[in-house]
Amino acid sequence: MHITFHGAARNVTGSKHIVQLNDGTIILLDCGMFQGLGEKTENLNDHFGFNPNKVDYMILSHAHIDHCGLIPRLVAEGFDGQIFCTAPTMELARILLMDSARIQEQDAEFANRHQKNGEHSSALYTEEQAIDALRLFKIVDYNEEFEITPRIKFTLTDAGHVIGSAAVHLTVLEDGKHTTVTFSGDVGRYGDLLLRSPQTFPQAHYILMESTYGDSLHKDLEPIEDALQQIIHETCIVKRGKVIIPAFSVGRTQELLYALNALELRGVLPDVNYYVDSPLSDKATQIIKDHPEVYNKEVTEVLKVDNDPFAFKNLRFVQSTEE
Numbered sequence: 083m084h085i086t087f088h089g090a091a092r093n094v095t096g097s098k099h100i101v102q103l104n105d106g107t108i109i110l111l112d113c114g115m116f117q118g119l120g121e122k123t124e125n126l127n128d129h130f131g132f133n134p135n136k137v138d139y140m141i142l143s144h145a146h147i148d149h150c151g152l153i154p155r156l157v158a159e160g161f162d163g164q165i166f167c168t169a170p171t172m173e174l175a176r177i178l179l180m181d182s183a184r185i186q187e188q189d190a191e192f193a194n195r196h197q198k199n200g201e202h203s204s205a206l207y208t209e210e211q212a213i214d215a216l217r218l219f220k221i222v223d224y225n226e227e228f229e230i231t232p233r234i235k236f237t238l239t240d241a242g243h244v245i246g247s248a249a250v251h252l253t254v255l256e257d258g259k260h261t262t263v264t265f266s267g268d269v270g271r272y273g274d275l276l277l278r279s280p281q282t283f284p285q286a287h288y289i290l291m292e293s294t295y296g297d298s299l300h301k302d303l304e305p306i307e308d309a310l311q312q313i314i315h316e317t318c319i320v321k322r323g324k325v326i327i328p329a330f331s332v333g334r335t336q337e338l339l340y341a342l343n344a345l346e347l348r349g350v351l352p353d354v355n356y357y358v359d360s361p362l363s364d365k366a367t368q369i370i371k372d373h374p375e376v377y378n379k380e381v382t383e384v385l386k387v388d389n390d391p392f393a394f395k396n397l398r399f400v401q402s403t404e405e
């Protein structure tokens with residue numbers, strides 16, 4: 083077995099790891115886009131450093147773009163195998179890849195309109211290519227061993243990082259010997275507001291480990307409800323102003339909605355209008371609502387008294403720029 087790294091090694095983003103077996107079978111772990119590495123970024127995303135045509139299978143740890151963002155490109159360049167992941171990862175990947183394709187098409191169009199000396203920019207992939215890639219996805223449940231071939235098996239365990247996120251545990255039989263390889267994917271934190279804590283997993287011969295924040299200790303998560311309540315009350319009721327909160331569409335937005343909903347349940351939510359200005363957030367929130375099995379114990383308790391822990395009075399999702 084040979085393992086090679088084509089991203090997310092000595093840098094962050096672009097997660098792509100190739101496991102090549104002695105019989106030539108190639109398994110790709112994640113196919114992430116490089117992001118935010120300055121001038122180098124475009125070139126890194128343009129060249130895989132391996133032949134997509136030769137990859138047999140892919141396993142996806144989670145739906146963040148730095149882990150799945152180049153899948154449509156992989157398929158456009160000849161990959162035609164199955165892509166294994168959990169159900170929430172597949173659903174999130176669908177909306178995030180479509181969004182990513184749209185942004186790239188718009189960026190390329192913008193660049194071409196402003197390009198001098200006849201240069202031409204093209205999108206890394208189009209919406210059509212994203213749709214084309216999505217047909218290769220295959221759902222695998224957590225904690226159930228999946229047999230790709232009699233010699234290649236894997237299990238996914240909950241990584242507690244974003245809904246559907248998984249650590250991948252591969253078992254390979256070659257030359258009469260079993261070898262286990264664990265790929266951690268991104269690892270979540272203990273005590274997340276919505277998600278379960280990362281699951282422990284069995285020992286492996288080799289562990290490929292995410293270590294982005296490995297050199298620092300996280301502070302304990304502090305409850306955000308009371309701070310939110312105070313800020314909204316001060317700003318909107320006392321000073322008659324507006325509070326604007328930038329938040330990632332997947333994850334952070336749902337945490338904020340959940341905290342505001344908790345204030346409503348306690349009867350202390352300030353009586354003002356609440357807007358989520360992002361159709362992508364709306365879709366992501368719907369996906370999280372469709373998968374209550376990923377919630378931690380606290381959210382499961384709330385569900386007993388409130389069947390929608392992400393909705394409260396005066397909440398509206400904005401659907402268009404005009405709106």
Ligand SMILES: [Zn+2]
Pocket residue numbers: 144146149243244268
């Ligand atoms: Zn991630």
